[in-house]
Structure formats: structure tokens, C-alpha cells
Amino acid sequence: xxxxxxxxxxxxxxxxxxxxxxxxxxxxxxxxxxxxxxxxxxxxxxxxxxxxxxxxxxxxxxxxxxxxxxxxxxxxxxxxxxxxxxxxxxxxxxxxxxxxxxxxxxxxxxxxxxxxxxxxxxxxxxxxxxxxxxxxxxxxxxxxxxxxxxxxxxxxxxxxxxxxxxxxxxxxxxxxxxxxxxxxxxxxxxxxxxxxxxxxxxxxxxxxxxxxxxxxxxxxxxxxxxxxxxxxxxxxxxxxxxxxxxxxxxxxxxxxxxxxxxxxxxxxxxxxxxxxxxxxxxxxxxxxxxxxxxxxxxxxxxxxxxxxxxxxxxxxxxxxxxxxxxxxxxxxxxxxxxxxxxxxxxxxxxxxxxxxxxxxxxxxxxxxxxxxxxxxxxxxxxxxxxxxxxxxxxxxxxxxxxxxxxxxxxxxxxxxxxxxxxxxxxxxxxxxxxxxxxxxxxxxxxxxxxxxxxxxxxxxxxxxxxxxxxxxxxxxxxxxxxxxxxxxxxxxxxxxxxxxxxxxxxxxxx
Amino acid sequence: xxxxxxxxxxxxxxxxxxxxxxxxxxxxxxxxxxxxxxxxxxxxxxxxxxxxxxxxxxxxxxxxxxxxxxxxxxxxxxxxxxxxxxxxxxxxxxxxxxxxxxxxxxxxxxxxxxxxxxxxxxxxxxxxxxxxxxxxxxxxxxxxxxxxxxxxxxxxxxxxxxxxxxxxxxxxxxxxxxxxxxxxxxxxxxxxxxxxxxxxxxxxxxxxxxxxxxxxxxxxxxxxxxxxxxxxxxxxxxxxxxxxxxxxxxxxxxxxxxxxxxxxxxxxxxxxxxxxxxxxxxxxxxxxxxxxxxxxxxxxxxxxxxxxxxxxxxxxxxxxxxxxxxxxxxxxxxxx
Ligand SMILES: Nc1ncnc2c1ncn2[C@@H]1O[C@H](COP(=O)(O)OP(=O)(O)OP(=O)(O)O)[C@@H](O)[C@H]1O
Ligand SMILES: [Mg+2]
Numbered sequence: 001x002x003x004x005x006x007x008x009x010x011x012x013x014x015x016x017x018x019x020x021x022x023x024x025x026x027x028x029x030x031x032x033x034x035x036x037x038x039x040x041x042x043x044x045x046x047x048x049x050x051x052x053x054x055x056x057x058x059x060x061x062x063x064x065x066x067x068x069x070x071x072x073x074x075x076x077x078x079x080x081x082x083x084x085x086x087x088x089x090x091x092x093x094x095x096x097x098x099x100x101x102x103x104x105x106x107x108x109x110x111x112x113x114x115x116x117x118x119x120x121x122x123x124x125x126x127x128x129x130x131x132x133x134x135x136x137x138x139x140x141x142x143x144x145x146x147x148x149x150x151x152x153x154x155x156x157x158x159x160x161x162x163x164x165x166x167x168x169x170x171x172x173x174x175x176x177x178x179x180x181x182x183x184x185x186x187x188x189x190x191x192x193x194x195x196x197x198x199x200x201x202x203x204x205x206x207x208x209x210x211x212x213x214x215x216x217x218x219x220x221x222x223x224x225x226x227x228x229x230x231x232x233x234x235x236x237x238x239x240x241x242x243x244x245x246x247x248x249x250x251x252x253x254x255x256x257x258x259x260x261x262x263x264x265x266x267x268x269x270x271x272x273x274x275x276x277x278x279x280x281x282x283x284x285x286x287x288x289x290x291x292x293x294x295x296x297x298x299x300x301x302x303x304x305x306x307x308x309x310x311x312x313x314x315x316x317x318x319x320x321x322x323x324x325x326x327x328x329x330x331x332x333x334x335x336x337x338x339x340x341x342x343x344x345x346x347x348x349x350x351x352x353x354x355x356x357x358x359x360x361x362x363x364x365x366x367x368x369x370x371x372x373x374x375x376x377x378x379x380x381x382x383x384x385x386x387x388x389x390x391x392x393x394x395x396x397x398x399x400x401x402x403x404x405x406x407x408x409x410x411x412x413x414x415x416x417x418x419x420x421x422x423x424x425x426x427x428x429x430x431x432x433x434x435x436x437x438x439x440x441x442x443x444x445x446x447x448x449x450x451x452x453x454x455x456x457x458x459x460x461x462x463x464x465x466x467x468x469x470x471x472x473x474x475x476x477x478x479x480x481x482x483x484x485x486x487x488x489x490x491x492x493x494x495x496x497x498x499x500x501x502x503x504x505x506x507x508x509x510x
Numbered sequence: 511x512x513x514x515x516x517x518x519x520x521x522x523x524x525x526x527x528x529x530x531x532x533x534x535x536x537x538x539x540x541x542x543x544x545x546x547x548x549x550x551x552x553x554x555x556x557x558x559x560x561x562x563x564x565x566x567x568x569x570x571x572x573x574x575x576x577x578x579x580x581x582x583x584x585x586x587x588x589x590x591x592x593x594x595x596x597x598x599x600x601x602x603x604x605x606x607x608x609x610x611x612x613x614x615x616x617x618x619x620x621x622x623x624x625x626x627x628x629x630x631x632x633x634x635x636x637x638x639x640x641x642x643x644x645x646x647x648x649x650x651x652x653x654x655x656x657x658x659x660x661x662x663x664x665x666x667x668x669x670x671x672x673x674x675x676x677x678x679x680x681x682x683x684x685x686x687x688x689x690x691x692x693x694x695x696x697x698x699x700x701x702x703x704x705x706x707x708x709x710x711x712x713x714x715x716x717x718x719x720x721x722x723x724x725x726x727x728x729x730x731x732x733x734x735x736x737x738x739x740x741x742x743x744x745x746x747x748x749x750x751x752x753x754x755x756x757x758x759x760x761x762x763x764x765x766x767x768x769x770x771x772x773x774x775x776x777x778x779x780x781x782x783x784x785x786x787x788x789x790x791x792x793x794x795x796x797x798x799x800x801x802x803x804x805x806x807x808x809x810x811x812x813x814x815x816x817x818x819x820x821x822x823x824x825x826x827x828x829x830x831x832x833x834x835x836x837x838x839x840x841x842x843x844x845x846x
Contacts, residue, residue, distance in 0.1 A: 302732055326734035340732050343725035345792055354722050354733040361715040408733070 002065030010059035016387035037214035039399025051083035052076030080161030092140035097122035125153040130179035254278035257447035263308035270471035283462035291471035301325035331414030344394035378407035540786035544801035577696035585748035593724035593791025597654040600771035601661035606632040607756030611673035611766030632753015640745030674765035684761025708796040724791025
């Protein structure tokens, strides 16, 4: 019998970039196949071609042995190919339910959309992912994690033969990830083939049957998970060994840089306090909806604060907007790089320059030369894979976009750098580079406040871990010697009341 | 990912013929496209109408007539780069002109003061627009559509049928011509604004912020750019420019007409979009905008020389606009 999906000699070119070069692979029905590779290796491109979003330059794609000639999104959907995009594809102005059933809304008499049926079905689809989101809410009011859930529900709303998941867990925490895995396993048991893109190797060993590695757009190898190891996969992917050990604790921790007390920014931040010292990396852990990002925004000035005090280096500040935070020496890398972080239509140079307009100017004049030099520096330092610093950021791969976002704030040389999810969608090699970079910043005396839902990341980076639950800081652990269980226990100690919060529609997961 | 030589080893790209390559190159720079089009059009007209087009008096008329639109395009381009726009410019123009005329003609104040009052009234109209958009948060289309009718109505209320004549001293502000080319002041005012504005917007750090705002307002805000304040400033600049255009227009005619500038906003926006602005924001240059104005002015001139009715003018300008914007599809930097 023919395999469910067979890709033969697939190639795709973008101007100046060979994203895929003669890639062949085949996936059986019911198989969960991981797709692995560095940032820019071509994973998303491959997924998009199979889902009919991009056209291919060469090669053929067979579904159940049948050649698919002109594969566009509609044709792919009709063939039962569903995709969850890495970068999100929802329409922010429409409701959750409308997004899930875009163009296929259940209808009643005279083709009227049957709103109630649509919402009920949406609710069921979302519920199987273990989350409650009101299907009537507008997508623009959702948090990144909630949007991700809706994306997944949208893909599940069809009769699927092939499901492509492009880094679906990047915005999710452990609980939702496990729910998603259950759903994926159930689909596979029913014969659906799944292509699963992720940078989290542990997930691949937990979920997938086999793994295909891409390197520089070429096939680097396909293995069965039982016959391979993390080290082998990393070598295939990166071509060298990568380690994530905690750095030796030789760093000198200095004076207090940030001191926030009883910060109150309703509805998500109730009473949160934190101190961060110069040269220290403090990680803020907690479940989705615990108010970590919102707490950081309140410190930076991006969210209105009702009470509490914030001091930077013993000087009280009252940030009324991000410019005040920036003026006080705070930088903040936001969680949602597409909506809040990057200028996707602009090139790398301008993105990096956005926070440091005065630095890349001579007098009143913006200096393209200085901005370009700055951008080149970061492209080299962070190893951003791009044909030139003039590349439009929207055309970079997700991981490389994340690096540009980081560069944008590193350029500002802040005293306190807040990083919300520093390695979302970043490959293992780059991840260790980002860790190295954050540590180097701390060595230079910068105070770092890192929000992360990735517990291994928290444990690898933190000098100190502060845990939040329900808008409050509920506990603190030393980074050295802490375990995932300890963090989780603190974060979930208040689960009873969390259930209460969930009843407020839309608030629970924000 | 492999970085290849641009377009190398790419069968599909190599198959592209010369024509597509030229279109692509042109599409990459709107200014270049327009510049080529303007030159081509001017040459063609010089050949076809050697007695009518390339004459000093025709040139003078063309340059003088495009002055108000040219002045307004500077402000509109700035706003559109920032992702917004102002429909009320025509009404602001008339309102400011009328106020300058009232101050000089009816009250007998010095002409200098009248000019200043006119510009200030324009800036004030812009300020109101800006406050409505940034503080109350009403969408610019609706806000300035509202003030478009309000300012026009206030113009009628202020001056009934208009102020004619104003005063000779005031008229001199719109009529003074340079000794060499003998082109009147509105053109020179526009030229200075385009040069200074072009430099400011292209080069200075302050105005560059508008590109970021247009590119992604939320990211700009989180990058520490004061989005609302800048948009407000943009509207004030737009208003002041409309005020200046109104004053100069009234002075040139020595008459403040209450119907001045009716419909000019569409012409201005057309030129701005033609010049490379996009409704999404984040793109465009003043140079492009003024080339857009020039291009439209040439087409109008051709129509007049040819004695083709004004009715056809809109058709041609509209087609050119659609053509120019559809060129964007060929941009190499666009998404696949
Ligand atoms: N629309 C586009 N225009 C130009 N280049 C593109 C476009 N889309 C992708 N690319 C380039 O193709 C290469 C492969 O990108 P792709 O998004 O497939 O990488 P990826 O493996 O998904 O990486 P990541 O792990 O960072 O998401 C990258 O170098 C990227 O810059
Ligand atoms: Mg990707």
C-alpha cells in the first residue's frame, strides 16, 4: 500500500535563499513524524508546501499514492491536510468560533450561519484540549497561548488525513502540552498521519514514532526514535555538540537594580513583589494566566498600575508608558513577537534600530551607516541566518525572528532587561547561544528578569526563581539545586482558586 | 538554509524574460518608477505639443497650479507613513484662508499677522483632528470625515460668500514672483517645504519614528516610541500646511473663497498613494509624493492642451493609480 504522504525531490527557492533542496520523505498512516532542524532549515516551508500555502519549485507530493499537481490551500484542505501555523493565521477581529470554522460555518435556513451550533462545536473542540475559552470572544482579546489553542482547534475541526503541527507547543505550558499530546495520539490511533515540528527534543521522544532531520534545506536523515538519541539528533541538526549545563556560579551579584513592591495592576496582577540585583538572572515561573507577563508589563510601563511601588536603583519610578521604562534603563522583550515585538514589514536594520534611534543618529540625523553596522554586529553575534541585513524580517524563519527581537533590545544596553519567553521557537544551537548571551549580559552587570514557561530553561538559567500564581508572587527558590517539581508545586498550590478564576470567561488563560 | 546568489540556479527565475526583470527593478523603487514615468510623459508631450507644452508660460502655470496639492502632500505623506490620514485638509484650507482674509481685509490688521493667523487656524484644526483620533480613539477616516464637514460649515458661518478683495499687502504674499523664472510664491513655498520636509522625513531620527508607528503601532509603543504624541504632531503639521496652502491661495487670488479646496483631499491622497504610501502605513517618501503630484499635474496639463474634457481626467488618473499600485505585486521583497 502506498504511504499516506510521499514527498519526492522537493525544492523551494526564495530570492537569494534555497529553503528546500531535493528533500524526500514518506509518512505512513497513523505515524507521528517529527521534523527537526535548526532555525531556517526549511521545516515551516516544507509544512506550508504540503498544506498548499506555498507552491513548490520542483518535486512531487503524493497523498495515498495520488499525485497532487496544483496544490493550493483549498485543495489541500479537501484532501484532509490540516496545518497549525507557527506564526498564527487567525483573524483578530473575528470571534474564536468564526475563526475555527472560517468559510465552513454550519448553516441553517437560507444559509444563515447557525451561531449557536457553531459555538457549541467550537466549545467541544477546545474542551478536548483541556481549556475553556469562550467561543464568542474576539481573537484579539486572547493571550498567545489561547490563540495557539484556537489554532489547533481550527485544524482539528476538519476530517483529517494529514495534520501538520508547526511548533504548536511554543506558547503552551506543560498541562496544555500534555492534553495536546493526548489528542495527537488519539488522531494517530485513528490513522491520521502527523508531522510534528518542534525544537523541544524531549517532546519528540515522548510523542513521535520517527524523526526526519533537515539541515540547510537538505535531508540530513530519518531515524526511528527508538534507535536514536538526543546527541545524535543534535549532531545531525547542528553538526556539533551542544550543552545546556548550568554555568559555574562564579558571577558577582551586585546592588539591587529593580525593587517592585505589591504591584497591583488588575485584573491579572494583584500583589506582586520582586527584587533583581545587578548581575543576577531571576526567572519568573508560573502557569499560564498567573500574571507573569502582565507583572513585567506593569514594571516596564506598558500596563497601567493601580498600586504598589517600583524602584530602579533605589530611585522610585512611575512609568506611564514604555518610554518611561526605557528612560529608566529597562528593556523588555515581549512574548508575542509578531504582534508586539517586530516590524515584520521592515528590514533587520530598522528593527534593530527601533529602540536606539538616538544611538544610530548623528545629531538629528538618522544614520543608515551606523544602523547597518549595528545590525551587522548582531547578525554576526547572534548568528542570524539571513542573506543580508536588509532582509525583510517577516521573511526570516521564526527562530531568526526571535533573535532579531532580542537584538533590538540588546542594542539599547539596558540596566534591567526583562525577557518574556526568550527562546520561543528557537533551535537547540541558538538556544544555547541565547543562554550564553543572557549570562554574558549578567556578567556585565545587567539585571535580568526572565519569564519562561519552559521549566528546564528556568532551571538552566536562573540564579533565583520567583513563582507567581493568580497575580501574586507566591514563593521563591534558589536557582541552584531547584527541581521542576518544586517549582510546579509552588505554582499550583492555589489550584482550588484557579478553578474559580476560570469561570470568568477569557480571563483564565490570559 | 543556504544563501545562494540572488536568483542563481533557479530555473523559474532564469526563465523570467527581460521585461519582467525591468518591471521588477522599477517596482522596487516607486520613486524611480515615477521619475521615469514623469520624464517619459514630459518628453512625449514636448514632442507631441511642441508649441503648447514646453513653453515658459505653460510650465509656470503647471508649477503654480500644483503648489497647493504639493504642500498638502508633504503632510499627508507623513500621516500615511504613520498609518493614518486626514480627509479634512480641503476644509481646513478654506477655513484658514477665510480667517486670514477676515483678519487682513475686514479687521485691517497687518498682512504678516493675517498670514500667521491663517497658519495657526490650520494648525488648530489639525490639533482637533489629532486629539479626536488619539485621545478619544475614533478612527481617522470617521474623525476627519466629520471635521471635513464641520470645518467647511464653519467656513460658511465665518465668511458667508467669502472675502473679496482682501488687501494688496496681503495679496503680495501669494503673488510675489522671483525675478528670473517669474514663478509666484506658492510654488517656491512648496519647493522649500518639499526639500526641507523631504530631508526631515528621510533623514531625521524624529520623523523616522513615523515609519515604525506605521509598521506596527504596538511594537512601536513597546519600543518606547510615543505613538499618540507623534500622531498628534503629525496632524498638527498637516493642519498647519493646509493653513499655509489656504493663505497662499487666498493671497494669490486676493480673495478668500469659501469653496476653496473642495475635493482636494482625494487628489492629495491619490498623489500620496501614487508616490508610494500604503494605506497600511510604514512606507513612502516625500520625494515619491511630490513625483506623484507632478505626474498627475502633467496628465491634467495634457488633457487641457488637448482640450479633452475635464471629465476624462479622473478616468486617466484613476487608471494610473491602479497601475502604479498593482506594480507592488512585482516587488522582490514581497512575501511569497
Ligand atoms: N516568504 C519568504 N520569503 C523569503 N524567504 C523566506 C520566506 N519564507 C521563508 N524564507 C527563508 O527560507 C528559509 C527556511 O525558512 P523556514 O521558515 O522554513 O525555516 P524553519 O525551519 O521553519 O525555521 P524555524 O525553526 O526558525 O521556524 C529561511 O532562511 C527563511 O529566511
Ligand atoms: Mg518555522
